[in-house]
Amino acid sequence: MMKLALEEARTAASLGEVPVGAVLVAGDLVVKGHNRVISDADPTAHAEIVVMREAAQRIGNYRLVGASLYVTLEPCIMCVGAIVQARIQRLVYAVQDPRYGAVESMLRAFDLNVNHKPEICSGVLHEQAGLLLTKFFQARRKGEVPKWS
Amino acid sequence: MMKLALEEARTAASLGEVPVGAVLVAGDLVVKGHNRVISDADPTAHAEIVVMREAAQRIGNYRLVGASLYVTLEPCIMCVGAIVQARIQRLVYAVQDPRYGAVESMLRAFDLNVNHKPEICSGVLHEQAGLLLTKFFQARRKGEVPKWS
Numbered sequence: 413m414m415k416l417a418l419e420e421a422r423t424a425a426s427l428g429e430v431p432v433g434a435v436l437v438a439g440d441l442v443v444k445g446h447n448r449v450i451s452d453a454d455p456t457a458h459a460e461i462v463v464m465r466e467a468a469q470r471i472g473n474y475r476l477v478g479a480s481l482y483v484t485l486e487p488c489i490m491c492v493g494a495i496v497q498a499r500i501q502r503l504v505y506a507v508q509d510p511r512y513g514a515v516e517s518m519l520r521a522f523d524l525n526v527n528h529k530p531e532i533c534s535g536v537l538h539e540q541a542g543l544l545l546t547k548f549f550q551a552r553r554k555g556e557v558p559k560w561s
Numbered sequence: 562m563m564k565l566a567l568e569e570a571r572t573a574a575s576l577g578e579v580p581v582g583a584v585l586v587a588g589d590l591v592v593k594g595h596n597r598v599i600s601d602a603d604p605t606a607h608a609e610i611v612v613m614r615e616a617a618q619r620i621g622n623y624r625l626v627g628a629s630l631y632v633t634l635e636p637c638i639m640c641v642g643a644i645v646q647a648r649i650q651r652l653v654y655a656v657q658d659p660r661y662g663a664v665e666s667m668l669r670a671f672d673l674n675v676n677h678k679p680e681i682c683s684g685v686l687h688e689q690a691g692l693l694l695t696k697f698f699q700a701r702r703k704g705e706v707p708k709w710s
Contacts, residue, residue, distance in 0.1 A: 454614055455623040455647035456605060465603055474604040489663075489670060490642025497639060498604035511674065514638075518674050521638060525660065525667050 413437060413482040414506060414537045420446040420459065421484045421544055427451055431484075431544045434459035436467045438479035443467045459483055460491040464498045475499045484541040486513030486534065492521040496528045503530045506541035562586060562631040563655060563686045569595040569608065570633045570693055576600055580633075580693045583608035585616045587628035592616045608632055609640040613647045624648045633690040635662030635683065641670040645677045652679045655690035 413435045420433025424446035433446045445462035449455060460483050468474050480502040486509040487495065495503060505515070514521040515532060522529045562584045569582025573595035581596045594611035598604060609632050617623050629651040635658040636644065644652060654664070663670040664681060671678045 449623050449646070453617045453621050453623050455617055455625070456610055456614060456643050457623075458646075461605055465605060468602045468604055472602050474598050474602050474606075476604070488642055489638050489673075489675075490646060491639075493637055493639025493642060493663075494605050497598070497607075512676075514642075524638075526638075527661075 413442075413480075414484070414504065416444055417459075417482045417484050417506075418537060418540055418544070420444050421541065424448070424459070425544065425548050431548050432459045434463045434481065434483040436463040436476070436479055436481050438467055438471060438476050441467060441470060443470070456490065458488065458491050459485075460487055461494050464494055464500070468498065477501070480504065481530075482536075484537075485509050485545065486515050486517060488512045489514040489519060489521055495530060496522075496526045499528050500530045502533070504533045504536055506534075506536055507538040507545070508534065562591075562629075563633070563653065565593055566608075566631045566633050566655070567686060567689055567693070569593050570690065573597070573608070574693065574697050580697050581608045583612045583630065583632040585612040585625070585628055585630050587616055587620060587625050590616060590619060592619070605639065607637065607640050608634075609636055610643050613643055613649070617647065626650065629653065630679075631685075633686075634658050634694065635664050635666060637661045638663040638668065638670055644679060645671075645675045648677050649679045651682070653682045653685055655683075655685055656687040656694070657683065 417433040421431040425431035429447045436443045443463045448457040476498045482504045484506045492514040566582040570580040574580035578596045585592045592612045597606040625647045631653045633655045641663040
């Protein structure tokens with residue numbers, strides 16, 4: 413699942429979006445998605461939220477009870493909040509985000525007074541996910557990737 | 562603007578949704594919305610996010626630079642994160658949320674290492690907004706309002 417999420421992250425990079433991808437698994441349903449903030453002109457369209465919204469709409473319930481969410485980067489506070497709202501059972505992510513990560517880096521948001529806490533597994537394929545982000549930002553600083561914002 | 566947001570909150574209540582309403586003002590654009598989590602089967606469809614997403618789509622940019630956001634309840638961590646992503650300039654809210662509020666109650670999220678901080682004004686029409694929430698939850702506990710989740 414994390415390999416699928418990494419493919420999605422590469423798709424995001426090819427569109428000039430920060431390369432983050434996600435996969436949500438709920439029973440037989442598998443939803444893939446990537447960061448689409450610029451493409452969709454949607455400040456909330458991080459990869460995690462893209463797949464949670466699509467899965468919830470397909471299931472017909474905002475609560476994704478029993479679902480597993482795989483994402484290539486540690487979620488920010490917005491996405492941690494959405495994970496709580498959606499009652500995600502299991503969160504798996506690849507690489508830490510030392511600056512904005514809200515699971516274990518900038519903040520440990522699930523240790524706050526939130527009304528749901530998923531199982532958490534981190535570090536899966538973190539080297540590939542980290543390298544993709546590093547290369548993207550290096551290229552963007554050199555002006556090699558369109559910066560639309 | 563807060564009176565308009567309160568009207569939206571009442572609409573949410575009539576639909577069995579937790580009564581929170583929001584209004585976003587960006588130049589000549591005024592977008593109204595309310596909590597639609599259950600109706601839309603969308604875990605992220607809090608009032609704040611509903612209006613930010615619609616405004617961003619109408620403007621064609623995920624950054625709502627210079628925008629003011631009025632909401633009847635103190636935003637949660639998900640919505641604070643979205644406010645940061647959208648670069649909202651001014652946040653005005655009515656009543657505090659002692660349990661999940663992430664501006665000044667459960668957490669002071671804008672004091673963390675976030676890359677944007679709006680001007681904040683709280684307490685506007687807080688009595689009306691608070692009463693609406695109290696009445697809604699009292700009624701729901703008595704089974705007078707459909708609980709769809």
